[in-house]
Each structure stands twice: as C-alpha cells, then as structure tokens.
Amino acid sequence: MDSKEPSLEVTNGSAADPPDPPADPPSAPLAIETVVADRDRLAEEAADLKDRLARRLAEFENFRRRAERERAEVAEFVQSDTVKALLPILDDFERALKTESADKVYSRGMELIYQRLLDALKKLGLEPISAKGEKFDPHLHHAVDMVESSEAEDHTILEEYQPGYNFRGRLLRPAMVKVAVTKK
Numbered sequence: 001m002d003s004k005e006p007s008l009e010v011t012n013g014s015a016a017d018p019p020d021p022p023a024d025p026p027s028a029p030l031a032i033e034t035v036v037a038d039r040d041r042l043a044e045e046a047a048d049l050k051d052r053l054a055r056r057l058a059e060f061e062n063f064r065r066r067a068e069r070e071r072a073e074v075a076e077f078v079q080s081d082t083v084k085a086l087l088p089i090l091d092d093f094e095r096a097l098k099t100e101s102a103d104k105v106y107s108r109g110m111e112l113i114y115q116r117l118l119d120a121l122k123k124l125g126l127e128p129i130s131a132k133g134e135k136f137d138p139h140l141h142h143a144v145d146m147v148e149s150s151e152a153e154d155h156t157i158l159e160e161y162q163p164g165y166n167f168r169g170r171l172l173r174p175a176m177v178k179v180a181v182t183k184k
Helices: 030-099 104-124
Strands: 126-129 139-147 158-162 165-166 170-173 176-182
Touching: 030 104, 030 165, 030 170, 104 126, 139 158
Parallel strands: 139 176
Antiparallel strands: 126 165, 158 176, 165 170
16 A cells, blocks of 8 residues: 555444544533533522612612601701791780780781791691690690689680690690699
8 A cells, every 4th residue: 555545444334434423421411410500500699699689779779768758857857947946936926916006007017927927837837736725735735824713624725825836747836825623
C-alpha cells in the first residue's frame, strides 16, 4: 500500500457502516441530574425572590398608608389647635351679643360676624355640645356649680356658663355647667 492513501480498518463490519457513536460515559446520568437539580434550585430561588418582592411591596404599601394616616392626624391636630385658639374669640362674641346696645346696626354687624365665624368653624368640623336640660355627662361637661333643687331631676344641667365643643367627633372643650342635685 501506498503510504499516502488512508487506510481503513475494518472491525466487526464493513467499511460502509458508520462508526458507532461513543458509548454514554457513566457521568451522563449525573449530568442530567445536575441540570435538573440546578433547574429546581433556580426555580426555588425565583419563587423565593418573588415572595420577597411581594412582601417588600406589601411592606411599602403599609408604610405608605401609615405615613398618610400620620400626616392626616398631624393636619387634624393642627386644625384642632387652631380652632381651639379661636374658641375664646367665639365666646367673646357670644358675651358681646348678650349685652344690650343702643346701636342696632352695630349689634346686627356683630351678629353677622359671629355667625360667619361660627359657620366657618363648623365647616372645619366644630360641633357645639348641647348642655342645658341634658343629663350631666362628665365626659362632655365640667360641673362648675352644683345646686340643690327639688324642681329639676338629679344631675340635670340647669345652666351653661361656657359652651362645649367637639371637633370631628373628639371633645375639644367640655361645657362649663351648673348641675342640679336632689335635696337630702
């Protein structure tokens, strides 16, 4: 044979048969198991990351709601302080309107200013507490005077010295009242 010609070795078959593919190395099942294990690990990591993301989003939403609620509470507190600071002015108007004046036009002007101030405060959330003729409630009324009376029922408010107010459902100032007590 010529040394330049390729030689074909024939083993267990003819030269026309394709060569047998190499046999699967014993590590092939291990490689599949490794890929499956990596896939499962990555799926678990993805699920864990999704869970952590969902939790962080929920925490952020809760934080946002809490911050909004706290901001609203601060705003309400500031408004209640402002309204509370205006109550003595409202009281002064009420006392001024109870006095007799010779100038009816001046008195009417005072009434209009008082009414506008009261309406503006009511729009903000101010609510007067009814007192006269009601049962005494220590949560709403401050008893300044207690008078023995056989005409009125026990713990009935006879007179209101200073009106009380709620602001948006919370007590802003208790009413100062005179309360009837039964004779012993």
